[in-house]
Every structure is written in C-alpha cells, then in structure tokens.
Amino acid sequence: MLRIEGVSVCYGRIQAVREVSLSLQEGELVALLGPNGAGKTTLLKAIAGLLKPSSGEIWWRDWQLSLLPAHQVARLGISLVPEGRQLFSSMTVQDNLLLGDYVHHVGRFKNLLGPKQWLIRRPEDQQRLAEVYSLFPRLQERREQRAGSLSGGEQQMLAIARALMSSPQVLLLDEPSTGLAPMLVREILGLLEHLRERGLTIFLVEQDAHAALRIADRGYVMETGRIVDEGSRKELLASPRMRRAYLGGL
Amino acid sequence: MPLYEAKDYFQLFVSGASSGCIYVLIALGLIAIYNVTGVVNLAQGEFVMLGAMFAVLFRGFHLPLGTSLLAAVLSVMLVGAFVQRVTIHPARHAPPVTLIIITIGTAITIRGLALLFWGTTPYSLPEFSPGPPVQVAGAVLSRQRLWIMGTAMLVLLLLYLFFEFTLLGRAVRACALNRVSAELMGVDSSLMALLAYVLSAGMSAVAGVVMAPLTLVSYDMGLVLGLKGFVVAIMGEMENAPAAVVGGILLGVLESFASAMISSGFKDAIAFFVLFVVLLLRTVRFRDLLGRRT
Ligand SMILES: Nc1ncnc2c1ncn2[C@@H]1O[C@H](COP(=O)(O)OP(=O)(O)O)[C@@H](O)[C@H]1O
Ligand SMILES: [Mg+2]
Numbered sequence: 283m284l285r286i287e288g289v290s291v292c293y294g295r296i297q298a299v300r301e302v303s304l305s306l307q308e309g310e311l312v313a314l315l316g317p318n319g320a321g322k323t324t325l326l327k328a329i330a331g332l333l334k335p336s337s338g339e340i341w342w343r344d345w346q347l348s349l350l351p352a353h354q355v356a357r358l359g360i361s362l363v364p365e366g367r368q369l370f371s372s373m374t375v376q377d378n379l380l381l382g383d384y385v386h387h388v389g390r391f392k393n394l395l396g397p398k399q400w401l402i403r404r405p406e407d408q409q410r411l412a413e414v415y416s417l418f419p420r421l422q423e424r425r426e427q428r429a430g431s432l433s434g435g436e437q438q439m440l441a442i443a444r445a446l447m448s449s450p451q452v453l454l455l456d457e458p459s460t461g462l463a464p465m466l467v468r469e470i471l472g473l474l475e476h477l478r479e480r481g482l483t484i485f486l487v488e489q490d491a492h493a494a495l496r497i498a499d500r501g502y503v504m505e506t507g508r509i510v511d512e513g514s515r516k517e518l519l520a521s522p523r524m525r526r527a528y529l530g531g532l
Numbered sequence: 533m534p535l536y537e538a539k540d541y542f543q544l545f546v547s548g549a550s551s552g553c554i555y556v557l558i559a560l561g562l563i564a565i566y567n568v569t570g571v572v573n574l575a576q577g578e579f580v581m582l583g584a585m586f587a588v589l590f591r592g593f594h595l596p597l598g599t600s601l602l603a604a605v606l607s608v609m610l611v612g613a614f615v616q617r618v619t620i621h622p623a624r625h626a627p628p629v630t631l632i633i634i635t636i637g638t639a640i641t642i643r644g645l646a647l648l649f650w651g652t653t654p655y656s657l658p659e660f661s662p663g664p665p666v667q668v669a670g671a672v673l674s675r676q677r678l679w680i681m682g683t684a685m686l687v688l689l690l691l692y693l694f695f696e697f698t699l700l701g702r703a704v705r706a707c708a709l710n711r712v713s714a715e716l717m718g719v720d721s722s723l724m725a726l727l728a729y730v731l732s733a734g735m736s737a738v739a740g741v742v743m744a745p746l747t748l749v750s751y752d753m754g755l756v757l758g759l760k761g762f763v764v765a766i767m768g769e770m771e772n773a774p775a776a777v778v779g780g781i782l783l784g785v786l787e788s789f790a791s792a793m794i795s796s797g798f799k800d801a802i803a804f805f806v807l808f809v810v811l812l813l814r815t816v817r818f819r820d821l822l823g824r825r826t
Contacts, residue, residue: 353716395700
C-alpha cells in the first residue's frame with residue numbers, strides 16, 4: 283500500500299502541497315484531479331523522491347519513501363512518467379528503453395560495461411523489450427530513430443514504455459493526455475486499464491476529469507494544495523462540487 | 533625567413549598534431565565534467581601535472597616504466613575521486629560561479645602542495661621506447677610523438693565505445709542530457725558525476741604521462757595546459773567532442789607553425805588568440821557558461 287500522511291511540500295516560502303493524506307491499495311487505479319496550479323505535480327514529485335516534504339511521511343510497503351533519493355525510490359519499483367515526458371531526446375528510442383531497464387542492472391558490472399547489444403539478447407531483458415514492443419508496436423518500428431523525432435503521441439507512449447521497462451509495482455502518471463488528440467487519449471486510457479488488470483497499481487494525475495473518471499476506481503480532487511473531495515468513481519461523478527467545477531454539468 | 537619545403541610543412545603538421553592530442557585529452561575531460569555536473573573545472577590542468585609528477589615519483593622507486601605510468605594514472609584518478617567528493621560534491625547545489633571559484637581554489641591548492649612536495653626543480657622522464665627518430669613520409673618524428681598520438685587515439689576509441697555502446701556510458705550521458713529523468717530511471721546522478729570526474733582526471737593524467745618525456749616536468753606546468761584545454765573545449769562549445777578533437781589538433785598545428793615561422797615566443801599566445809577569435813565568432817557565450825546548470 284502507498285500511504286501519504288499529512289504531507290506538505292514547499293518551494294521556498296510558497297507551500298504548494300498542504301497536509302495532504304491519501305492512500306492507494308495495491309492493484310487500484312486512482313485518479314488525482316484538480317485545476318492547474320493545484321499542487322498535483324508537486325505531490326507526484328514528492329512521492330518519486332524528487333522533492334522532500336517539509337512535513338509528513340510517504341510510505342510504500344515498509345519503506346519510508348520521503349527519506350530516499352529519487353533513484354532509490356525508482357529502484358523500489360515506483361516509476362514516474364513525468365509531466366512533459368522528459369525523454370532523452372537525442373538518444374534512440376531503444377536507448378531510452380534500455381535506460382528504463384537500468385534498475386535491473388544496478389551494481390552488475392558485467393551488464394553495465396558490456397556491449398548493450400549483449401544486454402538486449404539476455405532472455406530477461408529481451409522479454410521485457412518484447413513486452414513493451416507488443417504494447418507499443420509503433421515504437422518497435424522506430425527503435426533506431428531519435429526520441430526527439432517522434433510525434434507527440436509516440437513520445438508519450440515512449441515515456442510510458444520506458445517506465446514499464448523497470449517492471450514497476452506502482453506507476454505514477456502526470457497528465458499523460460496533455461496535448462494529445464482524443465483518439466490517442468482513448469488509446470492511452472485503454473492501455474492503463476489493461477495494465478491495471480495485470481496487477482499494476484496506478485496513480486493517474488489528470489486535469490481532464492471526464493477522461494480520468496472513465497477508468498479510475500477512485501479519485502481525489504485537489505485545489506490550492508489541499509484535498510477537497512474524494513470518493514469512488516460513482517461518488518465523484520455524482521458530487522455537486524465535481525459537476526459544477528470539472529464536469530461541466532454532466 | 534628560411535624557405536620551407538613540402539616535407540617541412542608535413543613535419544610541422546605532424547608534430548603540432550601530436551601536441552594537439554594532449555589538448556584534446558584535457559578538453560574532453562573538461563567537457564565530460566561540464567556536461568554531467570555543470571561545472572567548468574579549472575583544475576583540469578593540475579591533473580596533467582600530477583600525472584607527470586607521479587610517473588616521475590614512481591619511476592624513482594625503481595618500478596618498471598610501464599608500471600610507474602599505470603600507477604601514476606590510477607593514483608591521479610584516486611586523487612580526482614577525493615577532490616570531487618571533498619570540493620564539488622558538498623557544493624553541488626551552489627550557483628555555477630561559486631563552483632568555478634571552488635575549482636580555481638582546488639587548482640591553487642594542488643599546485644601549492646606540489647610545490648611543497650617537489651619544489652621548483654624540473655624533473656624528466658625517459659622516453660617510452662628510446663631510439664633514433666623515425667621517418668614517416670619524409671617527416672622525422674621522435675618515437676615519443678608516436679606514443680602520444682597512438683595513446684590519444686586509443687583513449688578516444690575507448691571513450692567512444694564506453695559512451696555509445698555500454699549501459700553505464702548511456703547512463704552517464706543520460707545524466708548530462710536530463711539529470712532528473714536519469715534519477716527517475718534509477719541512475720544515481722551523484723555517482724555518475726563522480727565517475728565523470730574520475731574519468732576526466734584519468735584522461736588528463738594520461739596526457740601528462742605521455743607528454744612528460746618531451747618536456748621538463750614541474751609543479752607549475754598545469755596552468756597553461758589547463759587553459760589550452762579550456763580553449764579547445766570552448767571550440768567544441770563545451771559539449772561537442774568531435775569538434776573538440778578537431779579544434780585541439782588545429783591548435784597544436786597552429787602553435788607548431790607559429791613557433792617555427794614567427795617565433796617560439798609566440799607559441800603560448802596562439803591559444804589565447806584562438807580563444808579571442810572563437811568567442812568573437814560565436815560558440816558559447818560566457819553568460820551561458822556561467823548560467824547553465826544541469
Ligand atoms: N519550481 C517551482 N518553484 C516555485 N513554485 C513552484 C514551482 N513549481 C510549482 N510551483 C508552484 O506550486 C504550485 C503547485 O504547482 P504544481 O504542483 O505544478 O501544480 P499542478 O501540477 O497541479 O498544476 C503552483 O502555485 C506553482 O506556481
Ligand atoms: Mg502539473
């Protein structure tokens with residue numbers, strides 16, 4: 283279980299997240315909704331270890347994530363697909379995926395210093411690559427292309443594929459649908475549903491409440507750093523506050 | 533002015549190119565550190581000096597030459613690791629200007645310690661394979677110059693293989709491209725910064741070791757070499773390794789022609805003339821250099 287207990291995060295004197303508490307059961311797909319500037323990205327960064335909470339604790343199973351640097355959090359199986367994708371754009375698609383695979387090779391000098399061509403022929407790595415390529419066939423076609431030369435949709439797929447290469451237990455996604463055509467948004471949501479069915483725990487940050495609530499089990503709503511509403515998908519869809527603010531009188 | 537024949541030009545070109553190889557090794561170290569940590573390391577030349585000095589020192593213990601050279605390079609890498617952890621790492625969140633000043637302090641400290649330890653006496657190291665100069669297509673080259681060029685090429689090849697074809701090399705590159713993303717992939721960016729620093733110190737030490745037999749080795753040789761490496765790194769816009777390779781060789785060749793045809797007193801001025809021209813033409817604006825943080 284991922285538990286966030288009374289977490290506050292500050293940028294200097296600005297408090298972007300104020301005493302937020304929430305939790306995710308394993309295997310759940312939970313949405314975090316809220317307008318621009320609510321503090322959603324800040325909260326995700328705190329979970330991923332990129333920002334340190336000024337108070338509160340973040341627990342994953344028996345580890346207190348808020349004490350660990352980001353690379354340790356990633357090695358525990360918590361993978362963030364960041365806002366704006368943050369690909370290594372001058373590297374090839376396959377090299378981006380190989381870096382996603384890095385967690386499996388930490389401290390193994392033979393794998394780290396051997397030719398990367400050998401790595402992708404090892405059965406485990408080959409299987410992981412084959413799996414993400416079967417989820418995203420277009421990435422396989424473009425595996426020797428520079429990541430920066432992909433279309434927006436393909437870049438988002440690569441960002442998710444790269445995160446999946448680390449075989450995560452928890453996938454954190456920061457607005458994966460931003461800037462994508464409706465058809466691509468549907469494709470990505472379908473994919474997240476599929477991953478959840480395979481047992482992945484997913485925390486999905488979205489501004490588009492319609493889209494997120496189509497697939498989420500539960501959701502939280504954040505405004506100016508606080509959780510202002512929470513509940514199951516049905517409860518949120520029926521909540522007057524949600525209908526007024528985010529669902530446009532559904 | 534004496535008249536030069538074609539083979540004399542070739543001679544000047546080749547001996548200049550071999551000096552250029554030294555600048556290339558220093559510049560690539562600077563570029564590696566800058567891209568992974570955002571630090572312009574003005575102490576780079578001191579590692580060249582330490583490489584040469586340690587080689588002389590180990591040679592004094594009556595170790596075989598090959599062993600002394602290897603031990604010298606490895607010791608400098610250790611010193612590099614120590615320097616990175618003690619000076620750069622604790623200040624890694626400081627503004628770039630602070631970090632540059634720290635590296636200047638490091639350079640002065642290393643030079644001062646070298647002065648205390650070795651004094652002002654210049655030392656010398658024997659050639660790796662003593663013997664008469666060799667003729668290459670009409671040019672007469674000392675054997676050591678062939679060693680310099682061969683070693684530089686080997687180091688470049690190894691670096692290329694490391695950065696392009698190994699996962700660890702890709703991880704170091706990833707830190708240079710996007711440190712936050714690299715951390716999210718489980719890459720320990722502070723360890724990669726250490727690795728980049730140690731590799732760079734090693735490259736500079738190799739430069740110091742191979743050039744030592746051609747010059748006298750003294751505690752203050754690092755300053756000018758470090759600055760020339762910096763000029764070459766700027767020619768590669770602080771990130772373009774192939775451009776730095778071409779730039780370094782070009783600088784060596786220019787120096788070689790200028791000291792033969794104008795006056796040997798001009799040799800060290802060339803680098804600064806080149807820096808002036810390069811900065812005027814475009815490349816890195818100093819503001820970027822001071823303002824960039826990865
Ligand atoms: N690097 C930063 N420095 C200072 N303030 C920031 C920084 N990043 C975000 N903020 C502020 O924190 C608040 C929350 O931002 P953010 O977490 O990005 O919100 P969201 O992802 O919900 O749009 C905003 O008021 C924003 O201006
Ligand atoms: Mg955001």
